[in-house]
Amino acid sequence: MAGPKYLGFDTLSLHAGSQPDPTTGARATPIYHTTSFVFKSTDHAASLFNMERAGHVYSRISNPTNAVLEERVAALEGGVGAIATASGQAALHLAIVTLMGAGGHIVASRSLYGGSHNLLAYTLPRFGITTTFVDPRDVSAFRAATRPNTRLLFGETLGNPGLDVLNVPAVAEVAHGKNLPLLVDSTFTTPYLLRPFDLGADLVYHSATKFLGGHGVAIGGVLVDGGKFDWEASGKFPTLTAPYEGFHDMDFAEESDTAAFLLRARREGIRDFGACMSPMNAFQILQGIETLPLRMARHVDNTRKVVAFLAAHPLVDSVGYPELESHADYELAKQILPKGCGAVFSFNLKGDRAAGRRFIEELKLFSHLANVGDAKSLVIHPATTTHFRMDKPALRSAGIAEGTIRLSIGLEDPEDLIDDLRRALRALEKG
Amino acid sequence: MYLDLDQNKAYAYSAGQPLDPARRNVIFIHGAEHDHSVWNLQSRYCAYHGWNVLAVDLPAHGRSEGPPLDSVEAMAGWLIGFLNAAAISNVALVGHSMGSLIALEAAFQLGERVTQLALLGTAYPMLVSDQLLDAARDDEREARQMVNVWSHSPAMQIGGNPNPGMWMLGRNQRLMERMVPGLFFTDLMACNSYRGGERAAQAIVCPTLLLLGERDMMTSAKSGRALGQMIGGARTRVIGGCGHALMAEKPDEVLEALVEFLA
Numbered sequence: 251m252a253g254p255k256y257l258g259f260d261t262l263s264l265h266a267g268s269q270p271d272p273t274t275g276a277r278a279t280p281i282y283h284t285t286s287f288v289f290k291s292t293d294h295a296a297s298l299f300n301m302e303r304a305g306h307v308y309s310r311i312s313n314p315t316n317a318v319l320e321e322r323v324a325a326l327e328g329g330v331g332a333i334a335t336a337s338g339q340a341a342l343h344l345a346i347v348t349l350m351g352a353g354g355h356i357v358a359s360r361s362l363y364g365g366s367h368n369l370l371a372y373t374l375p376r377f378g379i380t381t382t383f384v385d386p387r388d389v390s391a392f393r394a395a396t397r398p399n400t401r402l403l404f405g406e407t408l409g410n411p412g413l414d415v416l417n418v419p420a421v422a423e424v425a426h427g428k429n430l431p432l433l434v435d436s437t438f439t440t441p442y443l444l445r446p447f448d449l450g451a452d453l454v455y456h457s458a459t460k461f462l463g464g465h466g467v468a469i470g471g472v473l474v475d476g477g478k479f480d481w482e483a484s485g486k487f488p489t490l491t492a493p494y495e496g497f498h499d500m501d502f503a504e505e506s507d508t509a510a511f512l513l514r515a516r517r518e519g520i521r522d523f524g525a526c527m528s529p530m531n532a533f534q535i536l537q538g539i540e541t542l543p544l545r546m547a548r549h550v551d552n553t554r555k556v557v558a559f560l561a562a563h564p565l566v567d568s569v570g571y572p573e574l575e576s577h578a579d580y581e582l583a584k585q586i587l588p589k590g591c592g593a594v595f596s597f598n599l600k601g602d603r604a605a606g607r608r609f610i611e612e613l614k615l616f617s618h619l620a621n622v623g624d625a626k627s628l629v630i631h632p633a634t635t636t637h638f639r640m641d642k643p644a645l646r647s648a649g650i651a652e653g654t655i656r657l658s659i660g661l662e663d664p665e666d667l668i669d670d671l672r673r674a675l676r677a678l679e680k681g
Numbered sequence: 682m683y684l685d686l687d688q689n690k691a692y693a694y695s696a697g698q699p700l701d702p703a704r705r706n707v708i709f710i711h712g713a714e715h716d717h718s719v720w721n722l723q724s725r726y727c728a729y730h731g732w733n734v735l736a737v738d739l740p741a742h743g744r745s746e747g748p749p750l751d752s753v754e755a756m757a758g759w760l761i762g763f764l765n766a767a768a769i770s771n772v773a774l775v776g777h778s779m780g781s782l783i784a785l786e787a788a789f790q791l792g793e794r795v796t797q798l799a800l801l802g803t804a805y806p807m808l809v810s811d812q813l814l815d816a817a818r819d820d821e822r823e824a825r826q827m828v829n830v831w832s833h834s835p836a837m838q839i840g841g842n843p844n845p846g847m848w849m850l851g852r853n854q855r856l857m858e859r860m861v862p863g864l865f866f867t868d869l870m871a872c873n874s875y876r877g878g879e880r881a882a883q884a885i886v887c888p889t890l891l892l893l894g895e896r897d898m899m900t901s902a903k904s905g906r907a908l909g910q911m912i913g914g915a916r917t918r919v920i921g922g923c924g925h926a927l928m929a930e931k932p933d934e935v936l937e938a939l940v941e942f943l944a
Contacts, residue, residue, distance in 0.1 A: 477855035
């Protein structure tokens with residue numbers, strides 16, 4: 251007889267973390283738009299502050315609506331818990347500052363979202379935390395770049411802009427061989443396409459602004475702990491394994507080996523840096539997650555059709571999508587991304603910056619803006635927007651050509667998207 | 682705090698508080714493939730409200746060294762050794778699941794040294810199905826999933842953890858995964874084969890509380906009540922809607938019941 255099983259992914263997407271409201275019976279998760287929560291007594295207050303009871307004190311630290319989102323994403327990722335943050339950037343910052351202070355070092359993929367690169371390359375060094383960037387396809391480079399003061403390995407499941415597929419099992423093995431955790435930005439894949447903890451990652455974060463929300467109306471991030479990393483055995487993380495004067499000399503790993511990271515992140519990082527999520531945003535992102543499996547399947551299906559169209563078009567020089575045999579990570583993608591490689595990709599037009607600009611301006615359905623992961627299809631021309639300051643050589647080293655176009659494929663009828671692209675390409679043809 | 686016991690390091694969580702001879706003592710004992718952290722909230726509360734708290738990690742669990750012990754009697758013996766090494770004479774014992782059997786057996790052996798006995802998620806006999814024992818022996822991953830589902834009420838398998846942001850099933854699974862291979866089977870076999878419960882129950886003279894979960898599928902409330910009837914004067918309280926993971930699912934209800942009982 252088969253034993254009992256956990257609830258499936260689709261069910262968890264709809265339900266995890268939520269119960270009908272015990273007071274009103276509301277089925278949807280209520281928006282607890284309150285700063286603070288009334289104590290039952292002075293003893294109740296003191297015990298909440300001292301982690302002797304579970305509950306909410308102040309919405310910067312925890313909030314019932316946010317808690318549903320945190321629990322839901324943790325369940326979908328197969329983690330032990332999560333913290334909702336003001337943005338994906340705030341989630342990355344929270345992860346880093348929970349693990350290290352001045353003197354700490356990170357080994358990161360060089361194929362990162364520009365905002366993450368800025369934080370690591372320019373901002374954190376001002377606070378004494380430095381990063382060595384490596385080619386994400388060169389697993390040995392991660393190992394070679396570690397130093398005695400390295401505290402974290404970091405990469406994106408699908409890197410920017412070339413969709414480099416991070417070999418999560420191999421990089422995790424390198425990290426664990428050095429007694430270090432692996433943090434993964436899983437924004438482009440979501441747990442529907444890839445569950446990094448199943449492959450060895452230790453910490454995962456999302457810009458929930460993107461596919462988790464899917465509607466493009468709320469900025470937010472979620473940081474999830476897999477609960478597997480042995481902080482005590484590593485010996486490199488006194489923030490988690492030594493008494494913390496800022497919270498009654500609490501030794502977070504002694505409290506709980508599985509929850510140490512999140513305890514510190516909530517009791518220090520969210521408390522002191524304060525980059526918490528608004529409950530309204532948590533509610534909106536929850537609405538998106540309810541349909542995550544349906545949307546991601548459609549995103550991938552539409553993307554495959556658009557990729558096939560572009561790859562066969564004479565005005566397109568190349569398409570960078572890991573399901574194409576021409577992509578450097580084709581074999582790895584088949585192995586770790588069997589359900590698809592997401593809905594964001596770049597292609598190169600035959601032509602210069604002017605061609606790219608013209609193409610964008612001819613599109614009618616695709617929205618020209620700086621975001622990805624929306625239900626609506628999006629487009630951007632890096633050479634004239636996000637990377638406009640770069641000359642040709644600089645663009646080349648960033649993996650961007652003058653005619654590179656980045657698309658985020660939405661949920662429209664794929665025939666309409668292809669018609670829109672065909673019309674814009676035809677306009678280029680006419681000059 | 683750590684003690685040396687039989688040449689092995691033995692650990693107990695004390696919430697960072699030193700033992701104070703003027704205070705009363707309460708020992709928390711976890712269940713199979715668990716450690717002290719299942720008592721986080723309740724043990725920390727007691728430690729900051731006038732008690733010397735020791736939430737032990739049994740041998741081969743959590744931070745305690747030593748080979749796994751294969752019987753409830755052996756684990757009770759280890760616990761008594763721990764109390765003696767810590768120079769603790771009188772003590773209240775609080776145990777959950779397998780830990781409740783250890784508390785029961787230790788109370789029997791310690792006699793008047795035990796001031797109060799609280800048994801949570803308990804039953805006697807604590808029979809384990811062949812299906813689960815086979816899985817624990819042959820496929821720990823499968824066994825952990827079975828126990829994780831059976832240990833939580835239907836509501837908690839969906840969520841709504843009172844502890845904000847934590848996914849209860851995920852955390853429990855990771856805790857079990859951290860234990861050494863083979864420990865789960867050893868623990869479950871110890872529960873299944875314990876036969877001293879009736880004798881111990883009939884000898885208990887201290888105030889006793891049984892806290893049971895209405896939706897407990899591991900140790901049903903009915904079985905727990907049957908054990909309660911063997912202990913003279915024992916009080917039984919059933920927490921509505923709660924599964925086997927009482928301390929996590931209903932932390933406040935458990936805390937308040939314990940505080941009232943231990944007062």
